[in-house]
Amino acid sequence: MDTESPERSDSAAAAATARATADSGEFSLPRSRAANERLHALIPGGAHTYAKGDDQYPADLAPVISHGHGAHVWDLDGNRYIEYGSGLRSVSLGHAHPRVLEAVRRELDRGSNFVRPSVVEVEAAERFLATVPTAEMVKFAKNGSDATTAAVRLARAATGRPRVALCGDHPFFSVDDWFIGTTPMSAGVPAATADLTVTFPYGDLAATQELLTRYRDEIACLVLEPASHTEPPPGYLAGLRELADRHGCVLVFDEMITGFRWSEAGAQGLYGVVPDLSTFGKALGNGFAVSALAGRRELMERGGLRHPGDRVFLLSTTHGAETHALSAAQAVLTTYVEEGITARLHVLGERLAAGVREAAASAGVGDHLVLRGRASNLVFATLDENRQPSQQYRTLFLRHLLAGGVLAPSFVVSSALDEADIDRTVEVVARACAVYRKALDAADPTPWLGGRPVRPVFRRSA
Incomplete structure (x- = not known):
């Protein structure tokens, strides 16, 4: 070519x-x-x-x-x-994809950011939830770190628990302290913050069970990529789902990479295991800045205005709903579905x-x-x-x-x-x-x- x-x-x-x-x-x-x-x-x-x-x-x-x-x-x-690996896996349709650029150009002449929500926001949400039907609500942002950290905050608020358990075999979840404190580049992260994050190995249900037992009633969520360089062992994701339910913690799938590359409905759609919350990005915008936090209505509504409990500051980003980026996401999702x-x-x-x-x-x-x-x-x-x-x-x-x-x-x-x-x-x-x-x-x-x-x-x- x-x-x-x-x-x-x-x-x-x-x-x-x-x-x-x-x-x-x-x-x-x-x-x-x-x-x-x-x-x-x-x-x-x-x-x-x-x-x-x-x-x-x-x-x-x-x-x-x-x-x-x-x-x-x-x-x-x-x-x-x-x-290969274009834009750190974000450009999965190729650079300057005509269908995406057409959608973006159409919005650029109509304004990109307003003092109230644009109709593009609800259209993008409808398209996303039609493509990932295992989720009930979605909120958009600009990068994966913000979306995944919002999932962690929401899990802590919903459970009243302080600790986060993440899969130690997966390389990256967020630029925020709860994750960076677990890496060799932990300078600037208070030890008290880093101590609230614990790890579990991928594919080992027994080790995760032991971790949840050791920190009984302390772990707010299990955070992992549903798949990575290896396929999940038979029954593993379903087993995690059962462990999360049994121990009262939130199951979070980081689908930044698996989202759309594993199936149009993400890894959760391919493997048939529904997390409580999931985060998407990278391929979602084909290079344009857009990410998403999606999940169960009961949890997501805690970041909204129509629930009786304490409010959760979920995601609030000035540029999170730029119309051209959300239009790019709609074009990407449509292209994935219609063109296989x-x-x-x-x-x-x-x-x-x-x-x-x-x-x-x-x-x-x-x-x-x-x-x-x-x-x-x-x-x-x-x-x-x-x-x-x-x-x-x-x-x-x-x-x-x-x-x-x-x-x-x-x-x-x-x-x-x-x-x-x-x-x-x-x-x-x-x-x-x-x-x-x-x-x-x-x-x-x-x-x-x-x-x-x-x-x-x-x-x-x-």
Whole structure:
């Protein structure tokens, strides 16, 4: 799929020149490197999301993006990439999707924010609840952290309990203290706040039962992604539902990732287990800022005006109901349902997974480059000669993907990819795997890194 823009007529030539130097280790991004310096001078971390930081990429090979269209993006150096994990999984239909842009443009001329609710708010709510029928009410916001923290506050208010139990196997729930206090980046979080959050392992009902018994009548909610890199064990989610009911706590599904990628009705629709509250975001706006807290009417009404109890300050955001973002969400939901987007994501992911696994096996690194997750949400692990997770081998792999025109911190697909994109990606992976094999044989990837290795987001020191 060629989507070269007129103002980037030289991009193909620039990209070809850059990639021709990949095997010699000369691939470079001078304009992006200069832009990264400007970013760090003005923005802490050089990005507005830690997962987009240049420390997540090989040294001096963190592209700064000029623009994107469909499944492709262009960097400031003129290189075009096939992109995966677009917008941290938020752009699942591809960049500048025409149906979404049409909905947004229609609202821009009508005003975006008023002193009273817009009719778009109720229309978006109706569309959302028709798509996710397991929920009875919904409230929109701008980011997933706010929605998930609102779920926690609501659970605490409803139960009168202080503690939050979250799944310790899932990487991220919120920027707020109740979660960040559990990470290595807990600076600034009072110990008293962090102590109110406890963790349970995914897939282990016995351990969760023990936790609920140990903190009897103290735990307000169980918070988890219903699925992640592994499918839930048979009966697990239903078992959690039963445990929550038995112990009087609120079951919260974080569907930021699973929402719409697992099914149009989310993971709760696919697995048939209904949480008390659930949170959605990412794919909901196809890059536009919109998230949602949804759930049972009895709970959600506590944040409203039509109940007899104490009021809960649930979600109140100046920009939470911007009309263009809610119109984008409506267009996304309609597109998913009418065009079978979830099924397409699975088909594309299955083709990619088969090709990558075959390429890795052919190069003799099938036990070292490991794909994990549902076909619509593929991630990869890079393992060293002892089959242990390795940031050095991840660096090597990412470096050769970038040089081959593949921007892939994960292999999470968008529906804008086509078979040619997948096949091209597999070709690049095959070349990267050949180098991976050389590094394994040498038992030292250092000569192929080009500098410092990539680093985990959650670490205590910079």
